[in-house]
Amino acid sequence: MARALLLALDYGGTKHTAALLVPGERTWLAHGRVFSSPGADATCDQAAMLDLARRLLREHPGQLTAVGVSFGGPVDATRGVVRLSHHVPGWEETPLAARLQAELGAPVAVDNDANVAALGEWTFGAGQGCTSLLYVTVSTGIGGGWVLAGRIWGGADGMAGEIGHVVVRPGGVPCVCGKNGCLEAEACGWGIAAKARAWLEGGGERLKAGNRHPEADSGKQEAGTALLALAGGRSEAVTAQMVAQAAAEGDPLAQAVLDDAAEALGAGLGGAINLMNPERVVLGGGVTKAGERWWQIVRDTARRHALPQTRVEIVPAALGDDAPLWGAAALAQAL
Amino acid sequence: MARALLLALDYGGTKHTAALLVPGERTWLAHGRVFSSPGADATCDQAAMLDLARRLLREHPGQLTAVGVSFGGPVDATRGVVRLSHHVPGWEETPLAARLQAELGAPVAVDNDANVAALGEWTFGAGQGCTSLLYVTVSTGIGGGWVLAGRIWGGADGMAGEIGHVVVRPGGVPCVCGKNGCLEAEACGWGIAAKARAWLEGGGERLKAGNRHPEADSGKQEAGTALLALAGGRSEAVTAQMVAQAAAEGDPLAQAVLDDAAEALGAGLGGAINLMNPERVVLGGGVTKAGERWWQIVRDTARRHALPQTRVEIVPAALGDDAPLWGAAALAQAL
Known part of the structure; x- marks a missing residue:
């Protein structure tokens, strides 16, 4: 009999990933990626993903037993229907599970990317061995998902x-x-950048008002100098990454903005x-790379x-950007 | 064969209730209550409750199939162990489920009162027919419990x-x-009373600062007059009930305090x-009797x-103070 295979699909905003897993294994048998062309709609993206999946299955023969799908947008997981995409037009009310099942001949489970990523971390990553898990991705925005008693x-x-x-x-x-x-507005990437810009433009007063960690003021550097230099002198060009870098270089304003986001x-x-x-x-998510001080403030504030009587075990994700794909494999495995 | 019976026990702070239910029925077969004497400890209360339960079982013969227990304090439900009582000494680490099982000869499930009340409302009250429920009691303090997919x-x-x-x-x-x-501090009974006292003592300025519903200012009465009268002229004697009553009588300060609590x-x-x-x-809980305006602000603010894309269905509890007892019966029924 042919070996069993699970297919994991991750529909992102601009890139779509597919991978094959032999049940029980922890490395992909095969892995591929396609990018949305500018102006692509739901039909293009579905066709491209199906081509990719079929190619992987052709190159790695076996018995496809189940398909798990992570979708970057709201999903009615019970019915396997995509509600819409915030990035790509034409996804409204797409019965993705039914279509894939018809095309691929195996049962399909679909859920949104934050939920699926949570399941991925729980099954293959930093959530292994626990009975309940809150997964939060702190990146451009903030998303999250729950795994309770082994289920999304x-x-x-x-x-x-x-x-x-x-x-x-x-x-x-x-x-x-x-x-x-x-x-999200207080702690994610765009929020950090927006606050840094506001504080740069508002000067010391804004910094003082918002700064909950006064020791950041006592640095030898002048507040905002390093950050402004990284942004080429234009406060409107400031990004969250620049804030993290300037903070690492000792800029008190950047540090205060980052501390404030961690505390939120x-x-x-x-x-x-x-x-x-x-x-x-x-x-x-990217913001979790902001350094040990950020983690310390997040953990201390959450503890406070x-x-x-509650456990406060806050740990870094293990799967990075692959969490949704691994979660899709876990979804398939559970079918 | 003797009819099956479920025993529901509710250990409150000062009163303890027991009731018998025939599985599937919706009215108690028997019901009794005992009060803690001042100075009672865990041993007294356990003995009094056991006496009561035995009396009910003697007077209403049948086959006791399961016991459900609501306890007013933190519980390790998995092990059936009471962690402590905030009201009665001596409860620390009491293996209540094991003791009751040994005494009564039937399986026992124990959980804390907010969780059990949530299950009671879900099984017999305002939560019937839904798949997930947040139950919140807004009373002297604020407690809450979750029923997800039919389980606490x-x-x-x-x-x-x-x-x-x-x-x-x-x-x-x-x-x-x-x-x-x-x-809790912003919206429960003691919080409402504390805020009313502070606003009475701080005068109009505090009222203005905290008042998020300016129309409350436009009443014909002078702010605080009716409330202060209810408290016999002593702001320190103000209770949440007086605030609700004064608000109903048109006192703008009392109304603003209540609105503020509803908004929180x-x-x-x-x-x-x-x-x-x-x-x-x-x-x-008692604060939910504060009137239609309170409910409207709670619902509008939650919706905002x-x-x-989320459902916001906020409804009044149906079982009142009996929610934990009904929940205990539901706990027993699920054993």
Whole structure:
């Protein structure tokens, strides 16, 4: 009999990845990627992904037993229907699971990328061995997903895990969702960049008002100098990466902005811990590379916000950008 | 064969209730209550409850098939062990499930009262028919519990549902837990009373600063007059009930305090909805009797905080103070 194969598919915003896994193994049998061409719609992307999957299956023969799919947008996981994509037109109400099942002849499970990434970390990454897990990706935006008792918890409308839009600072930084002081606006990449720009433009007063770690003021450098230099003198060009770099170089303004973002994240996580008491919190995404001080503030603040009887185990993600793909394999494995 | 019987026990702070249910029925076969004498310890209370249970079972013969227990304090539900009571000494690390099982000869499940009340509302009350439920009791303090996919979600340490200690207003009202601006401090009975006292003592300026519903200012009455009269002229004697009554009588200060508490609760619920996307939120406890305006502000604020794709179904609890007892019966029924 032919060997069993699982197919994992990850539809990202601009790149789509497919991989084959032999059940029980921990390295991909095969792996491939295609990029969306500018102006591509849902039909193009589905055709490109199907071509890629068929090529992998042709080159690595076996019995396809199940397909798991991570999709970068809201999904009705129960029905296997993509609600929409925020990046690519034409995905509205696409019955992706049914279509793939018809094309590939195997059962298909679909869920959104944050949920699937959570399952990936739980099955193959930093969440192994725990019974409940909150996964949060702190990157351009903030997304999250829950694994409770070994299963994705998507909630009544597939929206669970949206910790990025929990308000942690009423009246704070305006968020893309229309509220102010959402965790995303206070702690993610664009939020960090926006706050740094505002503080640069507002000068010392803004820095003082927002700076919750006064020791950052006592540096020998003048606040903002290194950051502004990295941005070529134009505050509007500041990015979160520049903030992290300037902070590492000792710029007190950049450090204060980063500390402030870490503290907002810790507060949000502490609240989530009080609400759900997960055994572990796994943090992924680019902002988590901001250094040991950022991690320390996140953990200390979460500990201070969480009730003393709760566990506060906050660890870095292990799978990086591959978390959704590994999660898709885990979804397939569970079918 | 003797009819099957379920025994439900509810250990409260000062009163303990026991009831017998024939599985599948919706009215108690028998029901009794004992009160803790002042100075009672865990041993007294356990003996009194056991006496009561034995009496009910003697008077209503049958085959005891299972026992469900609601306990007013932290519980390790997996092991059936009471961690401690905040009201009665001597409960530390009591293996309540094992003891009751030895005494009564039937399997026993124990959980804390907020979790059990959530299960009670889900099985017999306002949560019937939904797949996920957040239950919050807004009373002297604020407690909460989750029922997800038909089961209590207690979390890694039995602490899930502690929405009362999620910070909704950083730097706000000091909370018993040591933080500031916890939902409990901003929205529960003692929080409402404390805020009313502070605003009465601080005069109009405090009122203005905290008042998020300016129309409350436009009443014909002078702010605080009715409330102060209810408290016999002594601001330190103000209670949450007086605030609700004065608000109903048109006192603008009392109304503003109540509105502010409702808004804090709505914000906390909106955050919980973004995090977990429950199908329904059930609110119980004395503060929920504060009137239609309070409910409207809670619902509107939660809707504003929750992402548009999430359901925001916020309904009053149906079982009142009996929710833990009904939940204990549901716990027993599930054994």
